[in-house]
Amino acid sequence: MSHAVVDLVDYDDAVARFDPVIGIEVHVELGTRTKMFDAAPAGFGEEPNTSVTPVSLGLPGSLPVVNGTAVEYAIRIGLALNCSIAQTCRFARKNYFYPDVPKNFQTSQYDEPIAFDGHVDVELEDGTVFRVDIERAHMEEDAGKNTHVGGSTGRIHGAEYSLVDYNRAGIPLVEIVTRPITGAGARAPEVARAYVQTLRDLFRALEVSEARMERGNVRADVNVSLRPTSSSPLGTRTETKNVNSFRSVERAVRYEISRQAAVLDAGGAVVQETRHWHEDTGTTTSGRVKSDAEDYRYFPEPDLVPIAPDRAWVEEIRAALPELPAARRRRLQGEWGFADAEMRDVVNAGAVELIEATVAAGAAPAAARKWWMGELARTAKEREVELAELPITPAQIGALQALVDSGRINDKLARQVLEGVLAGEGDPEQVVVARGLEVVSDDGPLLEAIDAALAAQPDIAEKIRSGNLGPVGAIIGAVMKATRGQADAGRVRELVLERVSQ
């Protein structure tokens, strides 16, 4: 594949002179037990072409039947996005020939989506709330998965042959389409990222999908166009397909803004087309041009009766909706007594669930935050992993804090215990025992160490005896050093004062 050298306009310059408009289509694979239209299990990672029935293979004579749970999940998503739920809606056939679509048409919703006209509030990293209008959320089935064998790129071009796995064919999807997102200006890439992240969190909270980006459970297509000013008509857009991580969503939008600005600056016109995203280079390249030649010959799916969700059922689903992520964050912030900035840091660090679980394990919210946002955040950064990927559980942090609270270890020892847990030495209790890290509460060894310290620094001992308590800290420090931090500093101080007054 040839990569034409593209001159980019500096991003800040681009957004200073153009108003970017974005639109995002998010596909989410629903976590139903079976597929959208048949009883084949909707699993992941099975042997190729084993999770199939005559229906998912599109065998002659087979007929689809709508998965009721998928409809319920779609309604959940629609309600959580503040959409209206259709009184009645139909599936349609999207006709096109491609080997990963076993019937050579995809059963999808076309002009009658199950949910429409909604919105979702997206919180940016600095706490700004940006409202994204939702045009529609509709149900459809996934296609199979092609593997192109031979050739260098894994793409169909140059491949010797292709293999198709129909396990994924028929997995239920909900596609959520925004209205054009205007007014984001220079923050458009950030809004795009935050929007996809917000939806991901929503899918998890609604328990409609595991929503694992790395498995492709959530896939985003990002549309970008530029116009001279916010009052100009919309410019020609490009659609960058299959951008599958939060960071990539942000980068893809940013790249397209810079690229389109360059095209326009050169007096050219942006071509309406789909573009491929390249994770490695952070660039997009031209895919196929969207033209009128692409005619999907949509018509209502005659094998399925219309879906008319009973209103009482919809209200039941609404009433049973779980607490949504934004409301939950507000509630937890109140319960925990965190300042806005503190809570934002916690959210951005992906530590809400971890702190919640740590609090549930008995730690005070402030202590839980201190661990996750302090020592553990530093460790995660060093190791270049997410907080949740550290080899330590909220329950272990809870147990660690309980040891501190009971006075069995102090803060300094606690850090050593943490180190031990992270090193795989077991639970905090085990580390304390194995490493012998308990606070020394027997006065005998302490008095020995104090006497030694006083003897080693006679001038300081003399000052203390004369009533100048300033240098006491030096003696305490020496004792702590001698006991490898296992002494209770308060007790040491008491004993030092006793000793000099004798």
Next chain:
Amino acid sequence: MSDDLTRISAAALADRLQAGEVSSVEATRAHLDRIAAVEPAVHAFLHVSDEDALATAADVDARRAAGETLHPLAGVPIAVKDVVVTRGVPTTAGSKILEGWVPPYDATLVERIKAAGLPILGKTNMDEFAMGSSTEHSAYGNTHNPWDLERIPGGSGGGSAAAVGAYEAPLAIGTDTGGSIRQPAAVTGTVGVKPTYGSVSRYGLIALASSLDQAGPVTRTVLDSALLHELIGGHDPRDSTSIAEPLPDLVGAARLGANGDLSGVRVGVITELQGEGYQAGVLARFHESLGLLERAGAEIVEVSCPHFTYALAAYYLILPAEASSNLAKFDGMRFGLRVEPSEGPVTAERVMAATRGQGFGDEVKRRIILGTYALSAGYYDAYYGSAQKVRTLIQRDFSAAFAQADVLVSPTAPTTAFKLGEKLDDPLAMYLNDVATIPANLAGVPGLSLPAGLSDDGLPVGFQVLAPAKADDRLYRVGAALEALLENEWGGPLLAQAPELEVAR
């Protein structure tokens, strides 16, 4: 009463099986022998499953001997149209593109037939993908009308009708998208029923037009059709258009009708389905039948269905549109024929094109092109959209007509069987065969065709009865009554007047 087990009705054979007078193996073997004898002349079958049929028959006999309670039709052999998928038995839908395909599953109606213990004799010939009215569009040769081997047996289900008419099977399954059960019944002097849309599961029928297709019985008597309809009908969760209600009492209605009393029944004669284009002999037999119904106590009323005039036009947009999409799956990628292009790169797209180019016959291609065009952006509203509006108007015509009459009647087909080859090059003339049967498919209402006598040319004429959706029982009551009245006039079944076929030795 003939001792020939192939000449008696399915109901009579069932009685003799239950009484232990004959075994299913005997009955099945008799039909297999008959098939062997007349197939060279008739060619109703594409595949004969002698071993499977005899095995089923032997199993039923053993279970009966062991005192098991069996389905009333257990042991009665049946033929199945090749558009219905049968596990382990080749299923082609009359097309080269499915040559050699052996389905890994059974259609719901086949499951029910197997569960009831009916030996399946084989798969019957048909127009390719059920597109046609003469069975001449089969990729596997013509089927011949038992009344005159030079003539068509109707279509698309000419194989099933001819098999029943030639005593190769007492029962057969057909499918009816625009008349493919009823028109062959009419031209072969047999009985065929298109049930209410959703009455019989479509799961496992290779779809032609999903919103029109319906499977139903092909038999020699009205009662036999009722028995078979009750066996294959009823709700199926695998077909979301299947009606989630029990069937009406069809067999009861047929038995009631057979007493010949139709007092209080209002019979509506559809003005638009007679007159121009209908053979004189066809109309003569139709009106004689009306006279018999009236003498049996029925009230004859004239009803108008003004939009039926547009039914054929609407049908030939809706059917091709749905068919163009339903037939897209035949592409050489997963099953059936696969043709690689003779030159140039072997890409998926080119394999699909080569496979479809070679695998489909002309009529199929004609309708795929028509349907693809009708669904195209910019034409959808003018063609598919308008056709759907006409469909709604036809449904309203039916509603208004059924407010005036309990059943509606018409000739089943405008003419008797024409000669093989006569209309093959004139698609429009061929399409006109279904002018009287298509409205029922567009509205989803049930229809029955039964023999009404012979036209001036000595060939059978069909009489069609239509009923409101989900009132299939009315078809059987009126059909059985007329059948009894006519056979009383004739002194026996019409088929008894058919010439004996030359039997191969």
